[in-house]
Amino acid sequence: MEERNHTSAPETAKKCCCCGWGAFLVGLVVALILGWAVLPALMQKELKQPVAFNHVLHVDEQGMDCRQCHFAGPDGQFSGVPTTASCAECHSEAIGNTPEEIRFVQDYVQTGREIRSEWLVYLKQPDNVFFSHSVHSVERCSTCHTEYAENPGALCKVCHIDMSKVTTPPVYSENRLSGYPKGTMLMWDCERCHANPNHLSPATNANNACFVCHK
Amino acid sequence: MDYSKPVDAALFPEGCQRCSLTRFMAWMGILGVILLWGLYAAVRVLGFGLGETGMDDYFGFGLWITFDLAVIALGAGAFFTGLLRYILNIDELKNIVNLAAVIGFLCYTGAMLILVLDIGQPIRCWFGYWYPNVHSMLTEVIFCITCYCIVLIIEYVPLILENRQLARSRFISALAHNFHLLMPLFAGIGAFLSTFHQGSLGGMYGVLFGRPYLYREGFFIWPWTFFLFILSAISAGPMFTVLVCTIMEKMSGRRLVTWEVKQLMGKIGGTMLLVYTVFKLADTWFWAVDLLPREGLTFDQMFYGWIYGKWLMWTELLCIILPVIFLLKKSTRENPKIFYTMLTLTCISITLNRYLLTVQALAIPVMPFDAWRTYAPNWAEWGACALVMAYAAMVLSLSYRYLPMFPQEARLNENK
């Protein structure tokens, strides 16, 4: 704040002398711009995904199902991002001729580098959060919410960004101080369901006790 | 320019003499060294963690909490004197109420400073306001102390504004005047907040039903320690104010407050102490013969060796019983030596009381197979306390030098 005063003082000096509360207003506007736009932007760090994965190409053109890559593992763990090995099931060699695919095959498939550990998860939760996809499944939500039965993807979109229509992955933005990606859900996001008394029914048992989500 | 006076004489209160600036700076220098030592301790604690202190998992509370409780009790002169002066209109107290307010301000801000060090995650200190647990006595304490701290700032600010140079500005002088008019209101709010948090501080201990030394229930009203803390604070607070005033008189060589005002404060404190003593004795008796046996414990089991021996409790009780007798008896009260001794004893007893509740209570093994453990504060804890005391001494010295704290000072020192 100190710094700002020094740098912006000269230009605003003339105005405030002549128009009384004008100085106040200028200060207010400058601070609002800083506080709403400039500083928040400075707090963010933008990162690029290791591979410009094209969802449209895979889903629309190749007709792949989301669940071919994103499925729940045997213990309820979500596999989330596929492994290099599962990509290599098709891409053992480059199929097309896009430079990005060729790079992926060279850098990952051929070297055995694990894409899953490098992919930036937009909704990455901190270590202290416990989340199980098997509890938040379509089947369980469908005991009350009928809309997901036909369109399971809609349930995913309650939390996740919709990637199915995206040709290049959106920019990944992370807070410099907290290290949280922009998409990290905060407590109140989870509480939309967890603090909702309707979810206390035996079907979901989603109470809002601390240990339900924290570890 | 009058060369017979110190260079900063223009800032002195009207009609008051002060020592030379060099001397003053030397004094501030000494305090500064202590302050730096304390700062070093604080930096280590903040930088590496509370492992730098002598505390451990058995003594999660130690010197710092004792210190906090003690200064908050001793700083209670501010609210109680304010209450008597502004609400109950005991006019003579106007001569010491400024000092009481400054001491209160220093005690509370000092305590908050220590608290910031004492909590393991200072970055999260605002959680106390943002995610409060309404059932916790500590939440009540956090809110009341913060609010009261603001009140104390408000009480301190007009005094600053009364500085001779600042008061020249019409705006400031008007502001100071308006503050003064509002003072009864703030005194009222302060009294309310203080009563509650002093009580809550006591309640903080009284609710710990896992700690036989602390837990109190039944009898009169729950929790018993709530009222004991208020009473002990309002009896020790005014006495501490008088003691500080006397120390300042000794150091400056000037009379600041009349003996009558001190006597009045002592009498008020003594009366409150009588009430406290009665309740404290009743409480101790009830605890020893009723509560402890119900928990399967005996009085003897609460004490151990020399370090946590019974002498501590006897000293605590003796140091309130004696002052009650000597302060309420006019002849002994009027003897300065006895008077000051009794004030000191009371402050010792209250401090000791806070120590016992904090440290002894935690030292007692509750599980029969557990062992007595001992705790000694290390340099970092002493250093942080020294930091606060040095800070308080600095601010008090500055206030004394430049602010009109004592309305009687000019008159009392006319002959000098």
Add this chain to the structure above:
Amino acid sequence: MNRRGFLKFAAGGTVGLVASPIIWNTLYDAVYWSQNWGWIPRVPRGDSTYMRTISKLCPSGTGIRVRLVDGQPVRALSDPDNPLSRGALTALAAAETQLMVSPARLKEPLRRTPDGALVAISWEEAEKLLREKLAEAGGSTACISGDPTSTVNELLSSLVESRGSADFYFMPDDEQAALAAWSAMGGMGRLGYDVDNSDFILAIGANMLESWGTVARNRRNFSAGRPAGQEARVKFAYAGPVQNNTAAGADWWLPCRDGMEMELALGIAHLLIKAGHAVPSAGLDDFKALAGEYTPEKVAALTGVDAGRLAEVAKALAGAEKPLVLVGSALGAGGGAGAVMAGIAVNMLLGRVGAEGGLVNLPFPTPVVTGASDYRTVVNRNLIAWSQSVASGETEAPRVLLIYDANPLYSLPSDSGMEEVFTRSGFKVAMASFLSESCARCDLVLPAAMGLERFDDCYTPYGSGEVSWCISHPLVKPFYNSRPMGEVLISLAKELGVETGVKDMPGLLYKKAYSLGANFRKMVESGAVFQKKASGAFSVPVYNTDAIRTALTLKKEAAPLSLAPVVVLGMGTAQTGIPPFATKIITEYQLAGHSSVAQMNAATADKLGVRKGARVTVGNGKVKVPALVDIFEGVLPDAVALSAGLGHTAFDEFSRNKGSNIMTLTSITREPGTGLPVWSSAGVSVDKA
């Protein structure tokens, strides 16, 4: 700009900032930051898998289920499906995955430079160096192995012995005394204990819940025999100088002076014979005559065990359906055969030899490696006799000394001659996973892959009641630059022209499986365990009273106090050092700051004029170690209990600078008759420091 304008500007700015999210969000972000500080490691993410194997660090090969997260072993869990340990886990096995990555782990082959430092070299250099040195040394090669259950021993044996040396030794343990005793009493095979099926166990000196025999299995038997909240089906009695963990679980503690196990057993025999329990066998009358001398009063005077309590235990023993008497030494080594013989005799009186839940005769394994000595031969060799003879100059020191998974410099008494063996041997090679005291003194240190990274096995550990065979197989690639020692040895043998008959470790284990009739493949795939009941046929044991009498003539030096060692497996073995998490399970009555704690009872302390917390030294005339006094009434009068497993000078920060090694206080005597080195009874003196 004037002052007033500036103030207004600042006021506007303040209002603006307060009204914008940056301050409040940063307050939050700072808190999130404090929850995810970069200097504190993050937890892994990934799939968990579970694999069954055994803990090779635990001396009895406890079965474990390893949890791997993203392929990294993170936890050693108990394995309820392991038929031997049946879900029991020892505190050491529980630390297996942490030890894999502990700072003491050897990462690279190390070679000593002329200036005395150990520096990292490549495996090629290391193997070449070792090959050359071995080739040069020829028959002047000796080897000490600290893992008697592994078939890798056969490779070592073949490698050393096929080139003309007979100096392949096991580190001393309880089996040597047991074998000597069992042979003397007419046994043909290995002495086994059917702990699983007994209903009353009298453990004389044998710390069966911590260091004697198959610890995890013993504990599971203890557990099964005493279902929670119900009457105990199996009773336990323990005789030893200190109320250790075994005593804590036992129904009776017989406070018996260390080294007086034989006298105690004879006292029990006396009472049993008196009560009419004397199953006949050759030499019974003579034995009766000997036992007749050991009246409870005499035994009480000798051992310190109260006559009444002795009678009580003898009665309970006789009244049990399937009683079993175990004899062992407090340190798991250095006990005499005489005590075991007396123990066998007590079992014989009760008719417990060859019976269910009694003593059993186990077959010796057949070697599968060409040129390897058989197990019996190696166990019967006397390492201490050799090392002392090297020390005295009678025997020439070997030109190459191989130390396999052993730490003789730490775990043997100071007069074992091992120090001289190390000084005089030409080229010393250590094969180990951790930088032990012995490794630190070697010229070449080869980092061994651990149990979770290599093929290895565990064949019928001492204390078993049946033949068992478990294997470990690599769950992960060896960490750092360590290698499976079996493979290194096989290729070394090949290059030296030693015929072993195996080409790799799986091949070796396959061969072993074949010889046992086990299904190797199934064992690797599902973690199955091979078990075979002991066959009943062997010659009838005899009461070899003469041997017992001879052993009784062992002179016990008179010392003001005796040392009562306390062994806790969780504190690690001589090979592992103190595992990282174990610093927290070491109690205040074992270690105080950097000093060992000497526990003694109040009467002893009074006699010595010391109080709790006093600084003292415990010495044996040659060595003095500092200790802090603690009062514990579970120690025999005139005895000082000190914890074993402390006082490491190598390994890592978790092991170093913690207390003193009690082995320095022990000294060796030879047992008359068997000639076995005995160091269990150490006399000490305590002086105020």
Add this chain to the structure above:
Amino acid sequence: MSEVIDFKIRWGMVIDLDKCTGCGACMVACQAENNLAPQVDASNKLRALNWLTVYRLSNGKSFPDHEVAYLPRPCMQCGKPSCVSVCPVVATDKREEGGIVSQIPPRCIGCRYCMASCPYHARYFNWYDPKWPGDLDRTLTPDVSTRPRGVVEKCSFCHHRWMHAKDAAILKGEDPMDLPDGAYITACTEACPNGAITFGDLNNPKHKVYELRQSPHAFRLLERLGTEPQVYYLSKREWVRRQGDNYLEHEATGDNKKV
């Protein structure tokens, strides 16, 4: 202040002290499971971070009548916890089915008031940042987040294992709120080679603990304080039971028992 809440499920332990021999396997398993950092020097037991501590009990008699017992002390998960109501920031709470007292280090400000309130010393403070020397951090489990300095932590009855057990039940189509005995056990229960610890739902007659806790030899620590622990102990030895609570000389164990 806070009174005992009636939960349908009450996870609890029954620890048979006649079976515990103090080997320390539970403490090792607990540390490994819950990502407690190893300590190079843990000889100051008041600074050693252990969610589970094994105490040595003595019958107080002289040799040779001396007896020894070991008492593992996890968090008691009190029915009426003294720690929960005192926390100023709701970092610790007891309101979830199962009755486990939660402790959320990311919320904790480190005032240590809860530690002062707990007579069992079940709460531990991170006096320094945790350190995993060398590569020891490679053995961290995914189940419990690491804690920085300045926060309090304690035993959670391996709550994550309950979450996993519930997950497994859901995947199998079973009722996650009616787990069979043994489907959820803590790491210490699993590790104890002596089977001294039995874990289960104290309210569920199908669970072994239900029967065990009603044994005449069962007791809880410091019952007289009214904390209503969810951890029970068993011992056939009167002197051991007497160590479970404070008794005046004339009082016998069981006199003050609240069931």
